[in-house]
Amino acid sequence: MRWSSLGGEGADDGPGALFGTDVVTRTLDTPEFRGVTFHEVRAKSIVNRVPGASRMPFEWTVNPYRGCTHACVYCFARKTHSYLDLDTGLGFDSQIVVKVNAPEALRRELAAPRWRGEHIAMGTNVDCYQRAEGRYRLMPGIITALRDRANPFSILTKGTLILRDLELLREAAAVTDVGVSVSVGFLDRELWHTVEPGTPSPGRRLDAVRTLTGHGIACGVLMAPVIPFLGDSPEQLRATVRAVAASGATSVTPLALHLRPGAREWFTAWLARHHPHLVRRYETMYAGGSYAPKWYQRRIIRQVHEYAAEFGIGPAGPGEHRRVSGTRGSEAPEAEAAPPQAPPQAPPQATQLTLL
Secondary structure: OEEEEOOHHHHHOOHHHHHOOOOEEEEEOOHHHOOEEEEEEOOOOOEEEOOOOOOOOOOEEEOOEEOOOOOOOOOOOHHHHHHHOOOOOHHHHHEEEEEOOHHHHHHHHHOOOOOOOOOEEEOOOOOOOOOHHHHHOOHHHHHHHHHHOOOOEEEEEOOHHHHHHHHHHHHHHOOOOEEEEEEOOOOOHHHHHHHOOOOOOHHHHHHHHHHHHHOOOOEEEEEEEEOOOOOOOHHHHHHHHHHHHHOOOOOEEEEEOEOOOOHHHHHHHHHHHHOHHHHHHHHHHOOOOOEOOHHHHHHHHHHHHHHHHHHOOOOOOHHHHHHHOOOOOOOOOOHHHOOOOOOOOOOOOOOOOOOO
16 A cells, blocks of 8 residues: 655645645555555535536535546546546546545434435445545444434445445434445346456346345345447347346436546547447437437337336336435536536535554
8 A cells, every 4th residue: 555645745736725735645555456446535525515506406516536446438427537637538437536524414413403304325426435535434424414313315336335234224214314326237248347346246236236135225226337239129128127126226317427527538538449430429319419219218218118017117207206216427527527517606615634
C-alpha cells in the first residue's frame, strides 16, 4: 500500500484542487483493489437535490462515492469525473472519491429543522455497493441514520454486498418506506464480462433478489440497460424476464440504453473494439440524441410487459416506480461538482483524515 497526500506541489491537480489540500489519497496494491486509488474526503453536505428539470421520480439523493469500480462502459456518471479533472474512462473505474464522513453528515442533515423527511434515493449515480463499500462500510451508518429518523429511502444496486446489510434493511422497513431494486439488464455472460466487468454476474444479482425477497424485503428488478443489437432479441428478453420472475422479484421495469456525453465516447470506443460492425448502426440509432428512439423504447417496453404477464410478474406500481425506476447514471451530476445543470452548492470541505 502506498500513501500520499494531495498537498504541496500536487494540490493544483485532481480532487485536491476541488476538495482542498487535505485530501488523503491511497493507491492500493492488494489483489482486490490493485491499481485503484481512493481519494478520501470529508463532505460538507451529503444530501443532494435533483435539479427540477430532471426526469427522475425523486428529488433527493445520497451518493457516498464518486467513480465506480464496477466499470460499466455505458455509465452516465462517467461525465461527473471531468468536474474533478479526472479521466472519465479508466480514471472513472480506478480513481474513487470516498466521502468518509457520509453517515455523520447525513445524520446531521436529517436532524436539521429544514429537513422535511422526504424520500432519499441511493445508487442512482454510482453504485453505493461497489467493491469499495466492502472496505469503507459507509452504508450501514447511512441506513442506520435513515432508520433512526424513520426517513423513507430506496436503493438501486448491482452489488450483492447489499446482503451484508439485510438485517438493517429489515429494521428500517419496519419503521418507514424502503424500496430496493437490483439492476439486471440481460443474462448473457459474455456480454456481462465485457460491458460490466467489475460487477457480480447477473445470476448472482438475481440470487440476491431471491434472498432479499425471502427475508421480507420487497425487491424489484430494473431491467437496465437493454442494449440494442446485443441484448434485445425476443429470446434474450424473454429469458431475462423469466429469470427475474423466478427470483421472486416484485416487479420488472425495462430501460433501453442511453448514451449521454461522457459515457457515449467510452461506450463507442468499447463497441469499436468488440463489435465494430455495430458502430454505424449505433450512430444511426442515437443520431437524435442520448436516448434510443421512442419507437424502440416502446417496442422494448411492450415486449417485456408481454413476457412479464406470461410469467406472472408486473411492472413497478406507482409508488414502487418512484423508488426503483431511476437507473444509475440517469440522474443529473451531483451538485458538489458544480456541473452546469445542477443547482449551485458549496463543494464539500476536505479535512485531514486519520489513516485507517
